[in-house]
Amino acid sequence: MSDTLDDFLHFLQNSPTSWHAARELGNRFAAQDFLPLLEEESWELVPSGKYFVEREGSICAFVLPKTKPKRSVILASHTDSPALKIKPHPENLKKNAIYLSTEVYGGPILHSWLGKDLALAGKIVYSTKEDRIEEALVFIDDTPLIIPELAIHLNREVNEKGLIINKQEHLCALATLIDDPEKQKNYLETLLRKHVYFTKLLAFDLFLVPLESPRRLGMQGEMIASYRLDNLSSAHACAKALLAAEEASDSQTVQMAIFCDHEEIGSSTRHSPPSFLSDVLKRIFLCAGSTEQEYIQSKRHSFCVSVDVAHAFHPCYSEKYDLNHAPLLGQGIALKTNANQRYANDALSVSQIMCLCQKNSLPFQSYVNRSDIPGGSTLGPLIAENVGIRTLDIGVPLLSMHSSREVVACQDHFTMCSLLQHVLEGADSHVFT
Numbered sequence: 001m002s003d004t005l006d007d008f009l010h011f012l013q014n015s016p017t018s019w020h021a022a023r024e025l026g027n028r029f030a031a032q033d034f035l036p037l038l039e040e041e042s043w044e045l046v047p048s049g050k051y052f053v054e055r056e057g058s059i060c061a062f063v064l065p066k067t068k069p070k071r072s073v074i075l076a077s078h079t080d081s082p083a084l085k086i087k088p089h090p091e092n093l094k095k096n097a098i099y100l101s102t103e104v105y106g107g108p109i110l111h112s113w114l115g116k117d118l119a120l121a122g123k124i125v126y127s128t129k130e131d132r133i134e135e136a137l138v139f140i141d142d143t144p145l146i147i148p149e150l151a152i153h154l155n156r157e158v159n160e161k162g163l164i165i166n167k168q169e170h171l172c173a174l175a176t177l178i179d180d181p182e183k184q185k186n187y188l189e190t191l192l193r194k195h196v197y198f199t200k201l202l203a204f205d206l207f208l209v210p211l212e213s214p215r216r217l218g219m220q221g222e223m224i225a226s227y228r229l230d231n232l233s234s235a236h237a238c239a240k241a242l243l244a245a246e247e248a249s250d251s252q253t254v255q256m257a258i259f260c261d262h263e264e265i266g267s268s269t270r271h272s273p274p275s276f277l278s279d280v281l282k283r284i285f286l287c288a289g290s291t292e293q294e295y296i297q298s299k300r301h302s303f304c305v306s307v308d309v310a311h312a313f314h315p316c317y318s319e320k321y322d323l324n325h326a327p328l329l330g331q332g333i334a335l336k337t338n339a340n341q342r343y344a345n346d347a348l349s350v351s352q353i354m355c356l357c358q359k360n361s362l363p364f365q366s367y368v369n370r371s372d373i374p375g376g377s378t379l380g381p382l383i384a385e386n387v388g389i390r391t392l393d394i395g396v397p398l399l400s401m402h403s404s405r406e407v408v409a410c411q412d413h414f415t416m417c418s419l420l421q422h423v424l425e426g427a428d429s430h431v432f433t
Contacts, residue, residue, distance in 0.1 A: 332363025
């Protein structure tokens with residue numbers, strides 16, 4: 001388990017944004033002889049072949065069976081996390097300091113971003129001397145920023161009434177002090193030039209990223225604290241499972257893991273499963289000589305596990321939970337259900353995963369929201385509705401979801417890696433049809 005956890009910490013450290021995560025995943029698949037594919041080119045796939053295709057911050061990897069495929073088993077997770085994104089013209093001169101203005105991405109717990117050292121990470125687009133437009137990923141951790149909190153002397157009731165944050169006024173990041181107002185105009189471009197050579201900066205997608213490193217907690221190092229555990233814990237487990245899995249037991253199954261960007265903002269882009277997953281699946285079956293009808297039939301025999309974190313029980317806020325369905329850290333993965341299908345689930349799918357857990361002595365728990373507290377959603381319902389594949393939502397229990405620093409149990413992560421590998425390998429008729 002130690003090697004898996006060390007690898008997980010390394011993955012977290014190298015994946016400050018969705019683009020970095022997709023690149024890190026691509027490197028891992030390439031190192032294990034997966035071949036890269038380009039969407040703009042024709043594909044020629046061979047039996048038992050291993051491939052991956054990237055779509056910016058999303059990536060999909062798959063292993064083909066020895067014979068003509070008849071079904072797919074899919075692991076789905078996402079690569080993005082709630083964050084603060086830098087605006088296109090962010091520099092604001094406030095007295096003798098430059099602040100960078102931000103926009104809220106997804107649903108972060110805003111106060112958790114205050115008073116922390118923050119790096120800049122993301123993607124920039126620029127022109128070269130030859131007038132080519134190129135892109136580069138950046139992770140600028142040597143020039144930290146900070147969003148200062150207001151002193152308690154100026155906000156005496158903050159501990160009684162809570163901190164009220166105005167997203168426009170209170171989330172500007174302190175970048176530097178200056179003595180010349182003209183330096184305000186190109187501060188960010190000047191900073192970027194120290195890391196990337198370019199002729200002209202055209203545009204960027206940059207985020208603030210907490211600089212505190214992932215680390216293990218507890219007397220026995222039994223927990224991990226980090227930014228982006230939602231949902232890099234799931235992405236890491238899906239990748240580990242696909243890389244470790246043996247061929248599916250029926251020899252007619254496509255084994256796949258897909259990692260999608262933009263889940264935290266609604267999945268209404270071309271990076272989402274309705275677009276990306278559907279395109280890749282259809283091309284696989286057409287390349288194998290399947291007819292349109294055979295491709296549609298394959299969906300009936302396919303299965304998807306949507307892997308996203310679940311709310312772990314927080315004993316200081318027990319009134320926020322249904323205590324019969326409140327998973328604990330370190331007690332196994334959570335099977336997530338919701339009557340309104342905010343999580344993809346049905347009794348058959350839940351039973352199938354329960355049986356697989358019991359067969360392999362893997363602990364599991366049940367998670368359901370309180371009936372009077374609506375929860376979030378996942379990729380699961382999107383895949384079930386738009387791709388037409390039976391899907392189940394599961395995840396590891398996590399504390400401080402959408403905070404800038406979240407907590408999971410090491411044992412739960414290891415359990416998830418093992419379970420997902422069994423899902424890919426055990427794709428025979430008596431388990432998943």
